[in-house]
Amino acid sequence: xxFLRNILDNxxxxxxxxxxxHTVFDGFDTFLFAPKTVTKGPGVHIRDGVDLKRTMVMxxxxxxxxxxxxxxxxxxxxxxxxxxxxxxxxxxFTKFLYGFLQMLPIIIVANVVGLGIEFIFAAKKGHPIEEGxxxxxxxxxxxxxxxxxxxxxxxxxxxxxxxxxxxxxxxxMNILNIALxxxxxxxxxxxxEISGDLCWVAFDYNILHSIFGMEGATLQALGMSAxxxxxxxxxxxxxxxxxxxxxxxxxxxxxxVTQATLPNGAAQYSISNLFFGIIPGSIxxxxxxxxxxxxxxxxxxxxxxxxxxxxxxxxAIAMGLLFNVLGGNPFLEVPFYHHLxxxxxxxxxxxxxxxPVTAAQSNTGKWIYGFGIGAVGxxxxxxxxxxxxxxxxxxxxxNVFAPTIDHFIYQRNIKRRLSRA
Amino acid sequence: xxxxxKLKKGFDINIIGKPQKKVDNNFSSKTYAINPSDFRFIxxxxxxxxxxxxxxxxxxxxxxxxxxxxxxFCAPVSGEVVEVKRGQKRAIAEIVILADKENQYxxxxxxxxxxxxxxxxxxxxxxxxxxxxxxxxxxxxxxxxTETPKAIFVSAFDSAPLANDLNxxxxxxxxxxQAGIDALNILSGSTVYMxxxxxxxxxxxxxxxxxxxxNFDGPHPAxxxxxxxxxxxxxxxxxxxxxxxxxxxxxxGRMVRDGQFNTERLFAVGGPSVKNPQYxxxxxxxxxxxMLKDNIQSENNRVISGNVLTGIQIxxxxxxxxxxxxxxxxxxxxxxxxxxxxxxxxxxPSISKTFFGNLFGGSKKEFNVNTNTHGEHRAIVVTGEYExxxxxxxxxxxxxxxxxxxxxxxxxxxxxxxxxEEDLALCEFVCTSKTDVQxxxxxxxxxxxxxx
Numbered sequence: 001x002x003f004l005r006n007i008l009d010n011x012x013x014x015x016x017x018x019x020x021x022h023t024v025f026d027g028f029d030t031f032l033f034a035p036k037t038v039t040k041g042p043g044v045h046i047r048d049g050v051d052l053k054r055t056m057v058m059x060x061x062x063x064x065x066x067x068x069x070x071x072x073x074x075x076x077x078x079x080x081x082x083x084x085x086x087x088x089x090x091x092x093f094t095k096f097l098y099g100f101l102q103m104l105p106i107i108i109v110a111n112v113v114g115l116g117i118e119f120i121f122a123a124k125k126g127h128p129i130e131e132g133x134x135x136x137x138x139x140x141x142x143x144x145x146x147x148x149x150x151x152x153x154x155x156x157x158x159x160x161x162x163x164x165x166x167x168x169x170x171x172x173m174n175i176l177n178i179a180l181x182x183x184x185x186x187x188x189x190x191x192x193e194i195s196g197d198l199c200w201v202a203f204d205y206n207i208l209h210s211i212f213g214m215e216g217a218t219l220q221a222l223g224m225s226a227x228x229x230x231x232x233x234x235x236x237x238x239x240x241x242x243x244x245x246x247x248x249x250x251x252x253x254x255x256x257v258t259q260a261t262l263p264n265g266a267a268q269y270s271i272s273n274l275f276f277g278i279i280p281g282s283i284x285x286x287x288x289x290x291x292x293x294x295x296x297x298x299x300x301x302x303x304x305x306x307x308x309x310x311x312x313x314x315x316a317i318a319m320g321l322l323f324n325v326l327g328g329n330p331f332l333e334v335p336f337y338h339h340l341x342x343x344x345x346x347x348x349x350x351x352x353x354x355x356p357v358t359a360a361q362s363n364t365g366k367w368i369y370g371f372g373i374g375a376v377g378x379x380x381x382x383x384x385x386x387x388x389x390x391x392x393x394x395x396x397x398x399n400v401f402a403p404t405i406d407h408f409i410y411q412r413n414i415k416r417r418l419s420r421a
Numbered sequence: 422x423x424x425x426x427k428l429k430k431g432f433d434i435n436i437i438g439k440p441q442k443k444v445d446n447n448f449s450s451k452t453y454a455i456n457p458s459d460f461r462f463i464x465x466x467x468x469x470x471x472x473x474x475x476x477x478x479x480x481x482x483x484x485x486x487x488x489x490x491x492x493x494f495c496a497p498v499s500g501e502v503v504e505v506k507r508g509q510k511r512a513i514a515e516i517v518i519l520a521d522k523e524n525q526y527x528x529x530x531x532x533x534x535x536x537x538x539x540x541x542x543x544x545x546x547x548x549x550x551x552x553x554x555x556x557x558x559x560x561x562x563x564x565x566x567t568e569t570p571k572a573i574f575v576s577a578f579d580s581a582p583l584a585n586d587l588n589x590x591x592x593x594x595x596x597x598x599q600a601g602i603d604a605l606n607i608l609s610g611s612t613v614y615m616x617x618x619x620x621x622x623x624x625x626x627x628x629x630x631x632x633x634x635x636n637f638d639g640p641h642p643a644x645x646x647x648x649x650x651x652x653x654x655x656x657x658x659x660x661x662x663x664x665x666x667x668x669x670x671x672x673x674g675r676m677v678r679d680g681q682f683n684t685e686r687l688f689a690v691g692g693p694s695v696k697n698p699q700y701x702x703x704x705x706x707x708x709x710x711x712m713l714k715d716n717i718q719s720e721n722n723r724v725i726s727g728n729v730l731t732g733i734q735i736x737x738x739x740x741x742x743x744x745x746x747x748x749x750x751x752x753x754x755x756x757x758x759x760x761x762x763x764x765x766x767x768x769x770p771s772i773s774k775t776f777f778g779n780l781f782g783g784s785k786k787e788f789n790v791n792t793n794t795h796g797e798h799r800a801i802v803v804t805g806e807y808e809x810x811x812x813x814x815x816x817x818x819x820x821x822x823x824x825x826x827x828x829x830x831x832x833x834x835x836x837x838x839x840x841x842e843e844d845l846a847l848c849e850f851v852c853t854s855k856t857d858v859q860x861x862x863x864x865x866x867x868x869x870x871x872x873x
Contacts, residue, residue: 034757038793038794039794044850045729045792046850051795054763302775305804356803361819
């Protein structure tokens with residue numbers, strides 16, 4: 001420990017001259033060692049043990065269950081598309097390894113690009129590196145389709161971090177949720193890549209898979225000698241559909257969802273598959289138990305606001321009930337409780353809406369903000385003819401309105417104070 | 422009996438080294454000092470009425486502020502003015518008096534509170550050294566002798582970490598306390614409010630007359646007078662209220678009954694670095710060297726006049742500040758900590774439940790705290806945490822932000838009149854982003870006064 005400290009203390013004078021190097025050094029130094037800074041008056045002489053690093057890393061830890069399940073599920077959906085190992089218990093390790101190797105480049109690109117920008121801006125401003133991107137760097141991979149081209153990922157992250165965050169002054173100053181800005185950029189800039197039936201399953205093999213011999217093994221299992229010229233997608237087995245439950249529900253209501261089958265004849269979107277997340281989708285958002293685990297953890301340690309989660313749930317249920325009462329088309333008639341396990345509702349509720357920087361800041365404001373997301377999200381999901389999912393847009397919309405909501409809450413406090421006189 | 426106000430918000434920081442309820446009778450301070458910077462907005466170089474080498478009695482004026490020449494700042498003890506210490510830009514840092522063995526009091530007239538009118542009482546307190554004990558809100562400044570406050574507030578207990586147990590400190594002083602209260606009644610022209618803790622219900626303080634008592638039940642900052650004002654008669658724009666510390670009420674009572682400027686009181690000395698945390702008897706501005714001699718059990722300490730949240734760092738051979746009756750000593754935390762942000766190497770107090778010990782009531786035990794910041798300063802990210810420790814109908818984070826961007830209308834609206842630094846000290850302690858809340862409020866108050 002002292003040895004490590006000595007090494008760092010020896011390096012520091014060498015990098016002092018270079019702004020960028022010193023910022024990077026400082027980032028690693030404060031990661032390894034909590035700094036020895038002491039309080040200076042006037043003010044408090046002792047400080048609470050918690051800091052932003054700890055708070056942020058707790059969210060990252062809470063996401064690990066989603067990540068682990070997501071990696072297995074990438075593999076599972078991949079092999080199911082080729083009608084291989086289609087039992088959920090089959091070839092556990094192979095599926096996990098496929099997903100892990102698919103996920104690794106996404107995580108690396110997300111963090112290298114995002115943190116790189118963060119480092120550059122921190123060096124330019126002469127600030128220490130702030131921890132905000134720790135969470136974004138974990139969230140962004142989890143809300144991406146599993147076969148996202150890495151260059152698109154990089155561009156959307158550059159857009160999100162530079163335009164949505166650094167332009168506003170960095171961590172703590174942004175108006176829009178960073179991860180969702182990356183996602184929404186992707187959605188509007190490359191609509192064909194991020195919608196449709198086949199984008200939620202990873203078909204291809206990357207170089208890492210080849211190194212581990214996974215490509216060859218799959219060819220062998222399929223009884224082929226080489227990858228066909230049309231690519232892996234052409235090997236997809238008849239009867240496999242990557243259509244999302246929401247896509248099906250939009251077209252044919254809840255019946256269409258339950259009637260979808262896998263190539264082996266089993267129901268693709270049974271309630272239990274939807275709940276456990278054994279379905280195609282964005283990487284981290286399918287498995288509800290993993291999300292609920294993260295939710296329980298974040299609420300127990302008080303890092304994410306339960307007010308926002310509860311009010312968003314209430315908003316979604318209220319709007320879902322209203323749709324059920326109104327009726328009119330099959331999608332409107334989908335029972336409201338089924339909406340809660342379709343799509344990314346839970347993930348958005350636990351990890352996206354609760355971002356403290358972009359949410360409303362007052363406790364009363366949080367109730368309104370959360371309820372607004374729940375209600376608007378359902379409207380976008382159900383009434384929007386183009387794309388049957390709404391949380392991304394609803395959260396960004398309410399992000400924009402959060403300061404206004406707070407404004408009225410504060411004005412009420414100000415009026416109360418004036419009325420006392 | 423007044424009402425009981427339950428305060429849920431707040432946080433008690435439990436620290437090792439709570440002062441034992443015993444007084445070291447061998448202690449006597451050789452020197453005493455008054456520090457002009459303890460009074461907000463008086464000139465850094467006030468007009469001295471004594472020079473080095475002069476002999477003074479307790480109650481003799483030693484300086485006054487040119488903008489308010491009626492308010493006399495008086496010597497707490499008799500003796501020789503040995504030094505006028507200067508700080509930056511020749512500001513007067515301390516006026517040090519070498520105390521006589523036997524304290525000589527300047528004899529003032531005793532006051533018959535039934536006969537005296539308010540004007541004469543004001544004059545009496547102005548000239549006798551008692552006036553600076555009256556603090557005026559908004560802004561926590563010296564009380565303006567030309568004003569009549571809406572009410573006067575006294576907190577009868579101190580809820581800060583390792584605080585002076587005021588029940589112990591006022592024992593046997595009931596007559597002086599009552600005389601002080603009666604004098605404050607004349608000054609206020611209306612009501613004197615006293616905030617009691619629920620544990621004080623059977624205490625000699627409850628026998629006091631002419632005072633309206635309210636019970637405040639809850640964790641720190643329940644004993645902070647600003648919180649008590651907010652729940653009793655909140656300060657509106659244009660209102661003026663005064664506050665007095667309980668031990669200073671006794672000093673005012675002694676002036677009334679005996680005609681002497683006698684500020685004798687108990688100082689609580691505590692903290693993790695103190696071997697025998699206990700009480701010491703002295704006057705305002707006592708030297709702390711003898712309190713700490715052979716009484717410190719670690720090296721590299723920080724000595725604080727006051728408590729760990731609001732106190733002022735002083736050197737181990739200097740003097741208590743005017744308003745402080747508590748001395749805290751703890752270790753400096755200038756050590757690196759491997760992965761300290763993730764895996765704390767030693768327990769530390771926190772309101773955060775990310776410390777898993779706190780999930781199960783672990784924060785009740787006493788902590789060996791130090792001055793490490795436990796993280797670096799960041800932009801504010803986490804919301805709602807200031808509100809958890811501030812039992813006021815007020816948005817502290819928004820107020821802090823309004824000060825940062827100098828929006829005077831918003832500062833007024835959000836309640837700058839109702840607070841001073843100490844009221845929001847816990848907000849600064851809990852801040853995940855390590856914001857200097859008290860410094861910001863100080864700047865805000867200065868801006869408000871500057872803009873009139």
